Structures are given as C-alpha cells and as structure tokens.
Amino acid sequence: MTIAQQVLAVNDDLPIRTDAPIHSGKVRSVYWLTATDSARLIRDRGYEVPADTPLAIMVISDRLSAFDCIWKGEGGLAGVPGKGAALNAISHHWFELFKEHGLAGSHILEVPHPLVWIVRKAKPVKIEAIARNYITGSMWRAYSQGERNFCGIELPEGLEKDQRLPDLLITPSTKGILKGIPGVPEADDVNISRADIVANYADFNFLSVDDISCYERFLSDGFKLIEEALADAGQIFVDTKFEFGYVTNSDGEQELIYMDEVGTPDSSRMWDASAHAKGKIIENSKEGFRQRLLEYFPDADILLNKERMDEREKLASDNELPAEFLLDVSKTYLSTVEQIIGRKLVLSANPRAEIIHILAEEFDLID
Incomplete structure (x- = not known):
C-alpha cells in the first residue's frame, strides 16, 4: 500500500x-x-x-x-x-x-x-478563543504596519517580531458570520473585544455575563x-x-x-x-x-x-x-x-x- x-x-x-x-x-x-x-x-x-x-x-x-x-x-x-x-x-x-x-x-x-x-x-460558543504569548504571525504583520489596538487591548510601542508579550493576551474573534451585532462586522474570523462580548453575550451563545470570565479562566x-x-x-x-x-x-x-x-x-x-x-x-x-x-x-x-x-x-x-x-x-x-x-x-x-x-x-x- x-x-x-x-x-x-x-x-x-x-x-x-x-x-x-x-x-x-x-x-x-x-x-x-x-x-x-x-x-x-x-x-x-x-x-x-x-x-x-x-x-x-x-x-x-x-x-x-x-x-x-x-x-x-x-x-x-x-x-x-x-x-x-x-x-x-x-x-x-x-x-x-x-x-x-x-x-x-x-x-x-x-x-x-x-x-x-x-x-x-x-x-458552541460563537467565538474563537485565542491566547497569545508572543507577537508573531498575523498580529506581527498588523503591528508592523502600525496597528496597536488588538481586540480592545492597546499594545505598547517598540515591540519586536517574535518577542514575548508582557502578559498572556486574549484576542477573541468571531466563529462564523454573525449578523445584527452592533460594531461587529458580518464576516467570519474578525477580531472582537471583550466589551463586544459583554454587551452582546447572548448573541455569542453565552448563557450569562459571568460565563465570559469563566471561559477566559479556562483559556x-x-x-x-x-x-x-x-x-x-x-x-x-x-x-x-x-x-x-x-x-x-x-x-x-x-x-x-x-x-x-x-x-x-x-x-x-x-x-x-x-x-x-x-x-x-x-x-x-x-x-x-x-x-x-x-x-x-x-x-x-x-x-x-x-x-x-x-x-x-x-x-x-x-x-x-x-x-x-x-x-x-x-x-x-x-x-x-x-x-x-x-x-x-x-x-x-x-x-x-x-x-x-x-x-x-x-x-x-x-x-
């Protein structure tokens, strides 16, 4: 074979x-x-x-x-x-x-x-729960082009490619195309902030606001x-x-x-x-x-x-x-x-x- x-x-x-x-x-x-x-x-x-x-x-x-x-x-x-x-x-x-x-x-x-x-x-909860320890990949490409705000989190100036971040960064994105959520583009895999999730927790399939902290802890x-x-x-x-x-x-x-x-x-x-x-x-x-x-x-x-x-x-x-x-x-x-x-x-x-x-x-x- x-x-x-x-x-x-x-x-x-x-x-x-x-x-x-x-x-x-x-x-x-x-x-x-x-x-x-x-x-x-x-x-x-x-x-x-x-x-x-x-x-x-x-x-x-x-x-x-x-x-x-x-x-x-x-x-x-x-x-x-x-x-x-x-x-x-x-x-x-x-x-x-x-x-x-x-x-x-x-x-x-x-x-x-x-x-x-x-x-x-x-x-399923309708988010991709992403955690980052280093700045690399797509985050580095965006950072190198001047972007500093990632999912509502402001990164400092002067970071270098593949550098370890000061803290573990949680940068969620959408899972699937979600419609009718204020401030969230109707497209798959777009970055969202914690504030977006809290304000619209039911649209992301969370049963309560408290479960947002729960998923972050599990992550x-x-x-x-x-x-x-x-x-x-x-x-x-x-x-x-x-x-x-x-x-x-x-x-x-x-x-x-x-x-x-x-x-x-x-x-x-x-x-x-x-x-x-x-x-x-x-x-x-x-x-x-x-x-x-x-x-x-x-x-x-x-x-x-x-x-x-x-x-x-x-x-x-x-x-x-x-x-x-x-x-x-x-x-x-x-x-x-x-x-x-x-x-x-x-x-x-x-x-x-x-x-x-x-x-x-x-x-x-x-x-």
Missing part, C-alpha cells in the same frame, strides 16, 4: 447509521446518531450523561487546511500521513490533563479509533498547563485557539466545556526551545507549512488578503504541491505527538476499513 493510500482524505462517506445530514468541515466530519443508538450507547457504554443526550461519531481526516483552503500534493497525496491521528491523540491528552487539574470537561466520551471520537451534543489556565508540559518536552507554546460550548451534565444543568481540539500543531504555534535560545525560530506546527506556502507562490497577497478568496481557492484546487511539503508536515506532527504523549503513534494501514470494522463489531453502528 502506498503512502497516499494510507491517508484518510475523504471522511464523509462512511456507512455510519444516521438519520441526519452529515456535517463535513475542513478536517472533521460529524455523523449524528439516531436517538435509539444514542440511548443504547449511553446505557451500554456507561457514559455519564443524561439518557436522552444526542451523540455523534466525529471522524477526523488527514486533509491539510491552511489559509482556509485544502491543499494537496503530487502523486495523489490528498492529505498528511498520520495528521488526523496526531491531532486526536494530542487533544485527548490535553483534555485528560485538564480534568486531572480540575478544569472543565470536554465533549469527548470515548476514542474507539485513532481517527474517531464519540462525542456528546454541545451548543488562560489551560494555556498555562499546556505551556508547562510543552516546556518539559523542549517546546515553547507561542499561541493557540480554543473553542467552548455548553452541554447538559448528568445533573441536568448547563455546563461550559472545552470542545473541538486543543493544543495541537493545527490550532497552535509551537517553537523548538533549544533553537529559540540561540535566536532561531523552528516551527513545530502548521505555521511552518503556512510560511512555506507564502514563499512558494509568487503573489503571497492571495493567501493573506481575504478579499481575494476566489483566487486563493483556485490556487489551492489547481496546484499539486511538492510531496515533500506534506511529508515534512507529517514528520513535524508525528515528532510533536511523540514528545507530548511519550510514545510513537502506530498508523493505520487502511484507516477507512479499520473504522468501519470497529464501529460495526464493537458499536453496531454500521448499516
């Missing part, structure tokens, strides 16, 4: 029993289970959730998303070998660490396969836990994105939890600590791939300018990147997950067949 065949690029056509449309995002696909199957799994697997909680099978792919587009490589390489398994393993590791330290729970109930989560239904506490653990693994935690949502807990109450993924090379920047001590930046995250794309294409503005999305999408669909671009991402992700969880990942030879077999034999979810 070739490397390309080991990649799970298509994850929205599995024969998982469902009576709802399959939701397929850039990387994950979600199969909502029937009410009967959800209730059966809750009972038989002993999940500590209300008996009528809707459950879903979440299948992560190996697709590579950057600048809001999916990228492919030469030789039929439609994704990054081991990427999905690495992201799932890292996220699950951090979620378990959060629980050990008394932080919030997550939407994950079980991990039946390296590319699969069984999750409970959550109502900063989670960041610090990951930062300390990564430091032990020789990594610097630069910045990250968390997502939050509400679930109904076993007492029937609404509870704020972590959801999606946390602390992964996809959602975070990580730098090699030993290289950084010598004044060199070595990216151990998807940021290295982003930089490579910016250098590879003659007109980098297509990748950076949101008003040129049509051109960007055509660029991604019409170009097969050198295979080494994607294979280098694979090396970075597999090395990073090994450092974080303390063991090597055993990659699936045929992930699609394995997933179907497990969900059929152990969960009776395949038609």
Whole structure:
C-alpha cells in the first residue's frame, strides 16, 4: 500500500447509521446518531450523561487546511500521513490533563479509533478563543504596519517580531458570520473585544455575563498547563485557539466545556526551545507549512488578503504541491505527538476499513 493510500482524505462517506445530514468541515466530519443508538450507547457504554443526550461519531481526516483552503500534493497525496491521528491523540491528552487539574470537561466520551471520537451534543460558543504569548504571525504583520489596538487591548510601542508579550493576551474573534451585532462586522474570523462580548453575550451563545470570565479562566489556565508540559518536552507554546460550548451534565444543568481540539500543531504555534535560545525560530506546527506556502507562490497577497478568496481557492484546487511539503508536515506532527504523549503513534494501514470494522463489531453502528 502506498503512502497516499494510507491517508484518510475523504471522511464523509462512511456507512455510519444516521438519520441526519452529515456535517463535513475542513478536517472533521460529524455523523449524528439516531436517538435509539444514542440511548443504547449511553446505557451500554456507561457514559455519564443524561439518557436522552444526542451523540455523534466525529471522524477526523488527514486533509491539510491552511489559509482556509485544502491543499494537496503530487502523486495523489490528498492529505498528511498520520495528521488526523496526531491531532486526536494530542487533544485527548490535553483534555485528560485538564480534568486531572480540575478544569472543565470536554465533549469527548470515548476514542474507539485513532481517527474517531464519540462525542456528546454541545451548543458552541460563537467565538474563537485565542491566547497569545508572543507577537508573531498575523498580529506581527498588523503591528508592523502600525496597528496597536488588538481586540480592545492597546499594545505598547517598540515591540519586536517574535518577542514575548508582557502578559498572556486574549484576542477573541468571531466563529462564523454573525449578523445584527452592533460594531461587529458580518464576516467570519474578525477580531472582537471583550466589551463586544459583554454587551452582546447572548448573541455569542453565552448563557450569562459571568460565563465570559469563566471561559477566559479556562483559556488562560489551560494555556498555562499546556505551556508547562510543552516546556518539559523542549517546546515553547507561542499561541493557540480554543473553542467552548455548553452541554447538559448528568445533573441536568448547563455546563461550559472545552470542545473541538486543543493544543495541537493545527490550532497552535509551537517553537523548538533549544533553537529559540540561540535566536532561531523552528516551527513545530502548521505555521511552518503556512510560511512555506507564502514563499512558494509568487503573489503571497492571495493567501493573506481575504478579499481575494476566489483566487486563493483556485490556487489551492489547481496546484499539486511538492510531496515533500506534506511529508515534512507529517514528520513535524508525528515528532510533536511523540514528545507530548511519550510514545510513537502506530498508523493505520487502511484507516477507512479499520473504522468501519470497529464501529460495526464493537458499536453496531454500521448499516
């Protein structure tokens, strides 16, 4: 079997029993289970959730998303070998660490396969919760062009590229296109201030104003836990994105939890600590791939300018990147997950067949 065949690029056509449309995002696909199957799994697997909680099978792919587009490589390489398994393993590791330290729970109930989560239904908070320890990436590009106010926070003059910030900076942005909120542009992924969220907390799906402070505490506490653990693994935690949502807990109450993924090379920047001590930046995250794309294409503005999305999408669909671009991402992700969880990942030879077999034999979810 070739490397390309080991990649799970298509994850929205599995024969998982469902009576709802399959939701397929850039990387994950979600199969909502029937009410009967959800209730059966809750009972038989002993999940500590209300008996009528809707459950879903979440299948992560190996697709590579950057600048809001999916990228492919030469030789039929439609994704990054081991990427999905690495992201799932890292996220699950951090979620378990959060629980050990008394932080919030997550939407994950079980991990039946390296590319699969069984999750409970959550109502997402409509913000991307971003925390930054260093000024780099898009923030540096804006700062270098004279911008000083970020999400209502004024940064001092004289900062340098890749410099550590005086304090952990929380810079939220919108998740999805939100309409009718005063002062908030109707576009995806636009910066918002804490004042915006407080004034319109219900529009962002917060149940109370107090929960804004709660999400900020979960974000900063989670960041610090990951930062300390990564430091032990020789990594610097630069910045990250968390997502939050509400679930109904076993007492029937609404509870704020972590959801999606946390602390992964996809959602975070990580730098090699030993290289950084010598004044060199070595990216151990998807940021290295982003930089490579910016250098590879003659007109980098297509990748950076949101008003040129049509051109960007055509660029991604019409170009097969050198295979080494994607294979280098694979090396970075597999090395990073090994450092974080303390063991090597055993990659699936045929992930699609394995997933179907497990969900059929152990969960009776395949038609």
